[in-house]
Amino acid sequence: MAQIIGLPKLSPTMEEGVLVKWVKKVGDKVSPGDLVAEVETDKANMDFTIEDEGTVLHLFVKEGETVKLGAPVAILGKPGEDIAALIAQGAAPAAAPAAAPPTPAKPAPVAASPAAAAKPAPVAAAAKPAPVVAAAPGPGPAPGGRLLASPLAKTLAVELGIDLRTVTGSGPGGRIVERDVRAAASDGPRAVATTAIVAAPAVASTAAASADTALATVGEQAGDWIDVPASNMRKRIAARLTEAKRDVPHFYLMRRFDPAPLLAFRTRLNALLGDRGKVSVNDLIVKSAALALRRVPACNAAWVGDAIRRYQRVHVGIAVAIEDGLVTPVVRDADLKGLGVVAAEVADLAKRARERALKGHEITGSTFTVSNLGMFNIERFTAIINPPEAAILAVGGISDEPVVKDGAVVPGKRMTLTLSCDHRVIDGALGAKLLAVIVEQLEAPEALAL
């Protein structure tokens, strides 16, 4: 019995993916665990492995196409089966997704076209088709979670600083159209707009007070800017970090400490390692954070709405800058791994991150993240938490400065760590305890070898 295979969830935050490459083609036999395609998600290129047995009878998706989660990508069955009905079902916009995505994306309503009428009307009564109009709902997204707005309305909303979610659409199916945006901007009567798009809004709206967020200011000529299309990754970063900063109540704790013992310890370690590798200051901080999370397990947790989920294992994510974005590969069980192993893993993950060669499981599942901008001479900074984690550690650079030692001012070194905490999970005192343990271990780094 042939079946439709949908696009599986290949990362926790994935909503769609680009089918980069089909490994299997029509006519190939597959069995569970076989690699069938490579899919670029919001995070990386992932392997799409099949969990069914059969022969590939049809592919719905071409290489390079973007596919919604759960949308049909292939048909599996026995050679020679009649799959016409399945193909039609899979190609139909309302096809039932094979895997239930968390937020089903409904297709836009399709207006019945006159050509689709089963019987042509007799010539004598050939009425011109009337526009299809649905009752306009109130403000907010249309049913199905999609905000319906004309391209011009969207363009104008950016220009006038209007949040489309606050606008009531007066077009078919509640579509927000130009006049609705202008009405929201002026709170004036809804009339046919006679202003050209480039004209200044007649009334300075309250929303336009956030004019600094507008992309284009009045009077600028086209050609004064260029729009660089956002990659899938960029869009995900934008959405996720906006969400994190907006929904997670951050607070920040900072500690300065003396890294001299840590540097000396690192020198001794690297002498021991010889040409088998190198341990960086960041590796030592990762290890320290992992051990601290084991000692302060309440911070190795996540807010899940009606509970605090405590993780039994410690997986530390490392933020790595790559071209046009960043990824966070994970060192699993970092608290259990020796320093040499952690160092080697981090080096390998960072290298493959830059090559975009990370596998899905390598960039998911972290319980805590470390972000280091020391190499850019950043003294200290505050990082945005990577949900659903409860905290992130921001590592600044090492600076030479006068320090007070035994009542005298002497030359020394200082380093600053900043812990961003999710207040729903971690209170001030708890966060301070975690940071204290991290620093304590870094100031007496032999502890990291325990």
Place this chain on the structure above:
Amino acid sequence: MAVISYREALNQAMREEMERDQDVFVMGEEVGHYNGAYKVTQGLLQRFSERRVVDTPIAEMGFAGIGVGAAMVGLRPIVEFMTWNFSLVAIDQIVNSAAKMFQMSGGQFNIPIVFRGPSGPAVQVGSQHSQALESWYAHVPGLAVALPSTAYDAKGLLKTAIRDDNPVVFMEGETLYGTTGEVPEAEYLIPFGQGDIKRAGADITLVAWSRMVHVCLDAAKVLADDGIDCEVVDPRTLRPLDVPIIVDSVRKTGRCVIAEVGWPSAGFGAEIAYQVQRHCLDALDAPVERVCSDDVPMPYAKNLEDEVQPQVADVVAAVRRALYLDA
């Protein structure tokens, strides 16, 4: 400036070009002694003799082919079809000989020919004499397709067509011959691929050619009473098509209605709609609307003929849809 008829403007264009160039001649059914079935060639025989104003028997494929052969060796024929409906028995010569010769001969032979005549629905002449075929010809590389809507455009475009070194399909509005307009005394030419704003407006762009320009202008008057300001754009030639003038207008107004007298399926308006969405997506406030004839051969009875053809009311309704006024 003189006010003359569309018919007279075409006659002037031919007369001037025949004076200017000995290689230009007119050929077709009833173009000479009868002075033209639609009187467009009136007086040319008296002026230029039978050598250059050639009455043909009823043999469209034959004389269209003779035109192509004569053009191949350097003459500049103007071949009149009594109506474009009859071009269908000569379409092999237009499409397979005239349009392809330049490419097929490796650029050695160009065909400086004009095929001209009335086109589009007339009044109560039935299915075989009332149809718009510009979309057929605009599909063919190697042809230019011109459809003037005014006397001024008719003269300027026909002179350009006669001087063009490649085949031109020149479609005159059968119901426009008697319309009048200002035409300057001094010589002028209108380049192909250069549209014209027939009415400036801010709220919506109406794209139309030939007779539909006038229907759109009438619709614009009706809509103006409701405070709706229409811009009417006439591309004047469908091939080459002035895409920028349409795009600039739609970027300004944010809405577009395309009105043509042809049938809906694969009509040229669909190509314009494609160009509009391709270049103006972020400026569009509503889907591009099309107004066409109903999808049937033209009936004879007057009431049904009016029913089938796009009327002012149909254009008004499409504009109101595009402005969400009846939502």
Place this chain on the structure above:
Amino acid sequence: MTLPDSARVEPEQAEPTTVDELAPLYRQMLAIRRMEEAAAKAYSQGKIGGFLHLIIGQEAVCVGSIATLKPEDYVVATYREHGHAYAKGIAARPIMAELYGKKTGLVKGLGGSMHLFDKATNFLGGHGIVGGHVPLAAGAAFASKYRGDGRVTVCYFGDGAATIGGFAEGLALAALWKLPIVLICENNQYSMGTPLYRSLAVEDVSLRALAHGMARDRFDGDDVIRVKRRIAEAVERARTTGEPSLVEIVTYRFRGHSMSDPGLYRTKDEVEEWRRRDPLNRARERLIEVGITAAALDALEADVKAEIEDAVRFAEESPAADAYLPYVTKGAQ
């Protein structure tokens, strides 16, 4: 079985001729035969694509008739026109390169086998729509009359075109307007796979001239000198009086309609009977009769062989076609 007129089972008395007259005609026919054979071979090797219509067996028609023309006269032909192009003075090299679809082809690889054109020799094509070129040829003649330039147009078409409107209309208008044209029906007995008796109520195509009061002629096309003499009359008529003629030349193609036609609609006996009357053999025997030396004949044949081999080599080694012509409308000048 389609056979030559029974009245002419015994070949007619051969036309009087000389080595000087016949040798160049024999050379042209032989070059065309070798060129067509080389094309067939290249086609079978996949080096020539599409349609390939060979003229093998009919060489005397184009060679004998074009021999009567001046360089400024126009020739309009069908898609079976390699021989006509060669006879009009186009070299084997650009013809072969065009078949190969090369940049050095006669029309830069844009036309192919069916669309040979050459302004320099007044060869007006190479037309692929059956009968569609007849009015076009009448148009070239119309232009000659319009200008009074004294040129003659010769238009070739097959027996298969006798039923189509383009032929009927071109013929009617040429007669009505007294255009200086010679319309030559190259009757090779079959419109693709349909024999004459199944496509024409009256098999004599030249009779169509009677309806238009036009001069007509009909004869066998196996003697190149006969073709030359009889067509010369029609060309002279066009040049001096401006009157058109319709001439039917009965001939036979030894190969199928095109390379994809195995020719199963003909019997072996029939093909053999026509091969016996091969115009090339006939011309060769006649050359020996009128006194060509063995050495001269050998030299001629060796020269042809070298010419066609060179043309093939040229086509093989030429660069691929590199550009098509963009659609250009210049508008007002």
